[in-house]
Each structure stands twice: as C-alpha cells, then as structure tokens.
Amino acid sequence: MSRIPGLEPPYAPEIQRQFDRIMHGAPPLRLFVVIAGNARAWEKFRAGSLLDGGPLSLREREVVIDRTCALANCEYEWGVHVKIFADAAGLTEAQIRATALDGADAPCWSESEQALITVVDALHARATLSEAEFKALSAHYNEAKIFEIVLLCGFYRTVSYLANGLDLPLEENAARFPVAA
Template identity: 50%
Template sequence: MTTSQPRVEPVVPPYPPELQAIFDRVMPPGVPPLSLFTTLARVPRVYERFRAGSLLDRGPLSLRHREIVIDRTCARCGCAYEWGVHVAFFAQRVALTPEQVRSTLRGDAADPTWSAEERLLIRLVDELHDSASITDGLWKELTAAFCLEQVFEAIALVGFYHTVSFFANGVKLAPEPFASPCPRRDVRAPGPFEAHGHATRTRGAPRLRRGASERAGGLGGPFEAPMLW
C-alpha cells in the first residue's frame, strides 16, 4: 500500500523554548508531540487559536463518553489519523470493547453494544455531521439524560474534532507510529483511511505516567496526562 506524503513539513526539534513549553503542557511526560501539533505550529497564529478552542482539558463529560463522541466524529469524517491516536491511547482506558471500537467506524446507534446514554451520543454525532442540526426528539432525549453543560460539551467536541479532521486530512498527516490501525473492511469512509496507510500497528501507544489521583472516567485505572487531545 502506498502512503500519501504529508503536504506540510512539521517544525523539528530542538524547538524554541516557548514552543517546547507548550508541547510539555499538552503531551504526557516522555512522549514526543503529535505531528498534528508540530505541523500546526508552522503557523503560530492558527496553532494558538487551535489550542485556545480545543477543549483538551477534562470537562463535564466522563472520559468514556468523551472518547465515544471523538471516535465517532473522526470516523464519520474519515480521519484515520486522529481516530487511530485516540483508540491507541484511550480505548482500553475507558473500557471500549473491540466491538464498540468497530461500531464507531461502521455501526450506528442501534448497535446493541452501546448503552442507552451512549446511543444518544452516537446519534448526536451523526445528526450534527449529516445535517449540522439536532432534531427536537433527540434534543429532548439528550437533555433528559445529560445536564446542559454535558450536552454543550458534546456539541463542542463534535465541532472541534471536525476541525481536527479537516487539518489532518487536508494536510495528509501520516499516521503516528503508535496509532491503532483501522480495520479496512470496517472503514466507513475508505478513501481517507486507506490513503493514510492504516494497515498495521508498528508499536504500542506510549505509556502514560500513572498516578493515584485521577481515573479515566472511572474506568481503566488511574493515569495522569496533561491534556486529552
């Protein structure tokens, strides 16, 4: 399989001190910055605005719910790059089963693998992606199951990860070495996923430094990471 070449060369180390400080804040200790970040850093104004609106901190949604929204959004956008990063780092930590990971790509809200609340999140992503709107029926169900802060957070995540997908696909980012491969037969949008060469995993995701103070949405054990990408 031929992998497309990235359209933009990233910044390379050694990074200026102020940029290194930014990378240190958003990456776990000992993990190099993602190529998404080093590529966006080529245009400091855009990278600054990207970081300012990124929702990379822990918000009102559980980490599991957050990851379901992100994985589904990236899958619907055909963004193999970001889908692979999130599945590699977070799927096990939030107890997503292999069936659920596949469902983010090829399934839908009716899949029995999801809980009632999780089905609502899948429906939210799909409605926003397909129509840029939310039906009255879904809104009523969402606000009955989640508080307003959580609903707004989910909507914002869908929007932000469309932006991430547009950048990753638009500049043809190569997959990270640790990224989870996309099962090709399950690809919802075969063009972008195949183009980025997600065929095999070269090595596991970098290990996050673990601590006792935080848990991944109550699932998967404690871990510490400055940001959630």
C-alpha cells in the first residue's frame, strides 16, 4: 500500500480516458493511480511527460531513464521501464544490468552511450556538467538531444522521488534490480 492511497475504480470518465491513452488499454500503473488522486499533481505530471516521439531514439531515452532511476534507487520506475521498453530499445541483459550496477566505462556500452551515462551520473551527483563532460556529450548528440537528456534526468529524478517517497509497492510484473555478483 502506498503512503497516499490512490484512486479506486471505477475511475471518473476523463481519468479513465487519460489512463487508456497512456496505458493503451492496460490497467494503470500504481504511480498513475496515486498521482491522479491529486488533480493538480496529475495535470502537472502529465504535462511534463517525455515519453513522446522526442529527438532521442528509444534506446537513448531508455538508457537515460534506467540509469537515472537506478542512481536514485527507484526500483519501481526502473523495473517498469525495463519490463515495458528494454526489448524494444534493444538493451541486452548485460546493458540492463549495467544501468544499475556498472560505471559508464562498462564494455557493453558504445562510445556515445558512455558519454550519455557519464552525463546522467554527473547530473545525479552534482546537478551540473564539467566542460569535458559537455564536450564529450556534444560530440555525439545535438542541442535538441542534449536538452532532452537533461530534461529526462530531471523528470525521472522527480518520478523517483514520488515512487520512493510515497513507498509505492512494486508492480507485479516489473523487473527487479539485479543483484551484484
């Protein structure tokens, strides 16, 4: 049970339409049900969504999200994204594992993905980028992608705060953090 209870079905028609649009007819995630219980929070949350067809590839987007959630120790959101998007994003088991356990220099990542993960790590640790980190990122990603990367890091840090702070129970079918060997 979450620290703040969510909406109970049947949902108001507009909320149900919103859930259906986001979830493509599948039952809504606990995160959505809990946030939707507060109209202002739900409106702001939906306005900040970055799961549309933005400038990043699905793979790039998911590397950023998975790494951000793992660094924030948010198994809830990390597990949802791994379950729903990892296969479509072409992430291998080693890469999924590396988002939670390894550094940016893990051999499973390309040079551009290493720059991406380095930036996620820096933003998480310091909320800024060094000139060298920005230069390495700029060598692989244009301005539109850089904005998206920074926005994703911030948005999913917020999602992690919500899921962790409200103590959301893990989704039944979501992935679980890997255990270090």
